Amino acid sequence: xxxxxxxxxxxxxxxxxxxxxxxxxxxxxxxxxxxxxxxxxxxxxxxxxxxxxxxxxxxxxxxxxxxxxxxxxxxxxxxxxxxxxxxxxxxxxxxxxxxxxxxxxxxxxxxxxxxxxxxxxxxxxxxxxxxxxxxxxxxxxxxxxxxxxxxxxxxxxxxxxxxxxxxxxxxxxxxxxxxxxxxxxxxxxxxxxxxxxxxxxxxxxxxxxxxxxxxxxxxxxxxxxxxxxxxxxxxxxxxxxxxxxx
Amino acid sequence: xxxxxxxxxxxxxxxxxxxxxxxxxxxxxxxxxxxxxxxxxxxxxxxxxxxxxxxxxxxxxxxxxxxxxxxxxxxxxxxxxxxxxxxxxxxxxxxxxxxxxxxxxxxxxxxxxxxxxxxxxxxxxxxxxxxxxxxxxxxxxxxxxxxxxxxxxxxxxxxxxxxxxxxxxxxxxxxxxxxxxxxxxxxxxxxxxxxxxxxxxxxxxxxxxxxxxxxxxxxxxxxxxxxxxxxxxxxxxxxxxxxxxxxxxxxxxxxxxxxxxxxxxxxxxxxxxxxxxxxxxxxxxxxxxxxxxxxxxxxxxxxxx
Numbered sequence: 001x002x003x004x005x006x007x008x009x010x011x012x013x014x015x016x017x018x019x020x021x022x023x024x025x026x027x028x029x030x031x032x033x034x035x036x037x038x039x040x041x042x043x044x045x046x047x048x049x050x051x052x053x054x055x056x057x058x059x060x061x062x063x064x065x066x067x068x069x070x071x072x073x074x075x076x077x078x079x080x081x082x083x084x085x086x087x088x089x090x091x092x093x094x095x096x097x098x099x100x101x102x103x104x105x106x107x108x109x110x111x112x113x114x115x116x117x118x119x120x121x122x123x124x125x126x127x128x129x130x131x132x133x134x135x136x137x138x139x140x141x142x143x144x145x146x147x148x149x150x151x152x153x154x155x156x157x158x159x160x161x162x163x164x165x166x167x168x169x170x171x172x173x174x175x176x177x178x179x180x181x182x183x184x185x186x187x188x189x190x191x192x193x194x195x196x197x198x199x200x201x202x203x204x205x206x207x208x209x210x211x212x213x214x215x216x217x218x219x220x221x222x223x224x225x226x227x228x229x230x231x232x233x234x235x236x237x238x239x240x241x242x243x244x245x246x
Numbered sequence: 247x248x249x250x251x252x253x254x255x256x257x258x259x260x261x262x263x264x265x266x267x268x269x270x271x272x273x274x275x276x277x278x279x280x281x282x283x284x285x286x287x288x289x290x291x292x293x294x295x296x297x298x299x300x301x302x303x304x305x306x307x308x309x310x311x312x313x314x315x316x317x318x319x320x321x322x323x324x325x326x327x328x329x330x331x332x333x334x335x336x337x338x339x340x341x342x343x344x345x346x347x348x349x350x351x352x353x354x355x356x357x358x359x360x361x362x363x364x365x366x367x368x369x370x371x372x373x374x375x376x377x378x379x380x381x382x383x384x385x386x387x388x389x390x391x392x393x394x395x396x397x398x399x400x401x402x403x404x405x406x407x408x409x410x411x412x413x414x415x416x417x418x419x420x421x422x423x424x425x426x427x428x429x430x431x432x433x434x435x436x437x438x439x440x441x442x443x444x445x446x447x448x449x450x451x452x453x454x455x456x457x458x459x460x461x462x463x464x465x466x467x468x469x470x471x472x473x474x475x476x477x478x479x480x481x482x483x484x485x486x487x488x489x490x491x492x493x494x495x496x497x498x499x500x501x502x503x504x505x506x507x508x509x510x511x512x513x514x515x516x517x518x519x520x521x522x523x524x525x526x527x528x529x530x531x532x533x534x535x536x537x538x539x540x541x542x543x544x545x546x547x548x549x550x551x
Contacts (some may be wrong), residue, residue: 097331097332097333098331098332098333098492098494099331099332103332106494108333109287109316109318109333190316190318191318191319192316192317192318194304194308194314194316195300195301195302195303195304195305195307195308195314195315195317196305196308197301200316212435213292213296213431213432213434213435214296214434214456214457214460215434215437215438215457215460215461216460
């Protein structure tokens with residue numbers, strides 16, 4: 001239970017006063033919930049950053065070049081967007097298991113393994129949506145950039161700038177896929193929390209699964225509300241930072 | 247739960263998300279700093295995990311050795327398979343036959359009996375099959391089958407599932423048909439499902455007690471702890487992964503863990519662990535009459551293998 005503490009910042013103290021008004025006895029250790037939120041964000045955001053760094057160049061390359069089999073590559077990317085996460089989890093588990101090709105790195109049941117599986121899940125989404133965005137930038141914009149003496153990099157930057165709204169949408173969609181995903185992180189992460197109640201590889205989604213398994217549906221719903229709020233907040237912050245002008 | 251309380255709870259959760267974002271985000275780092283590098287990966291069954299026993303034991307172990315235990319709750323079959331792949335250092339499970347197979351395969355060493363509790367047959371209030379208070383679990387299963395009362399099975403290759411199948415083996419009827427549902431999930435989910443659909447299930451007493459408040463099921467056939475049939479006993483064993491097969495496993499720490507759990511201190515922790523005033527597990531590692539059979543597979547003989 002949350003104990004009253006003098007060290008709480010005013011906002012949290014106000015919240016605490018709020019609990020008694022709402023007749024809610026908050027059933028989790030704060031520290032426990034905070035560390036789960038931290039792990040959820042850490043894993044998903046890292047995966048999405050890495051995925052974005054990988055996806056954008058791929059989207060540019062595929063979008064602006066013609067090569068045999070291009071249609072096939074686009075089809076693979078689009079199929080990947082709907083790839084079942086438990087299958088990704090299984091494949092990553094085989095890869096990182098001590099008997100697997102990456103076994104020497106001792107990655108099974110770690111956050112790194114979770115990042116790997118979320119990377120695999122988020123990349124097709126970010127690549128696919130970005131690809132659609134950059135290919136829809138008018139040819140005239142690129143021609144103008146060339147005409148003004150721009151290098152290939154300049155042209156790429158101009159295109160990204162023009163396509164930014166679509167790219168940001170893709171990144172947010174990728175983040176949504178990563179943070180709300182339960183199947184693969186449960187398999188490769190193992191849903192581990194330390195005995196003193198701090199999360200090692202437990203995320204909001206796997207914690208929800210655990211609470212539901214134990215029949216504590218109300219607690220599962222509280223965690224669900226936290227997860228939904230987080231996703232809304234992130235989306236809100238990103239769109240706000242763009243001031244609607246991204 | 248009342249609708250009002252429920253809504254208030256959900257609203258409170260959202261507010262906490264905000265709180266979590268604004269303060270105390272350094273909680274993690276400060277924790278990691280106190281912990282030594284060594285971690286022990288334990289794969290175990292959902293029953294030891296969901297009852298909360300492991301949290302209790304692992305805190306004590308961590309205080310004593312400064313090493314962190316990372317417990318992955320999987321169900322007996324999966325826990326042993328993970329260990330077989332060398333992805334855990336020690337396994338705590340409750341299916342002697344599967345443990346024996348694991349040890350015979352050379353994957354596990356130094357098995358110890360750890361503790362026991364028992365299984366119970368749980369069912370709905372109205373007891374449609376009329377098995378309440380039966381002395382023989384095989385008769386109860388037979389009656390459930392004959393009356394085609396809904397029965398939810400784990401169906402997940404867990405220790406409880408293995409026990410259930412062995413009871414069906416001993417009873418004259420076979421499970422199957424509309425009334426027999428394989429859930430393919432953990433004990434908690436099965437109890438929820440049985441509670442929702444007014445069905446029978448085989449449950450370990452520990453998980454049942456820890457969930458009793460949440461579900462509408464009662465014990466229909468007692469296990470040996472309350473004088474029921476021996477067939478329903480539920481012994482837990484702990485086995486270290488063989489470092490000869492997987493040289494990267496943390497064998498020293500695994501043995502320290504086994505040693506701690508089977509010490510007087512560890513056994514006392516098990517003895518004293520209660521949920522809602524009921525003792526869930528009964529220690530059996532320390533005894534003036536040790537059972538030598540615990541170290542080797544049952545019916546083992548050095549000449550046959």
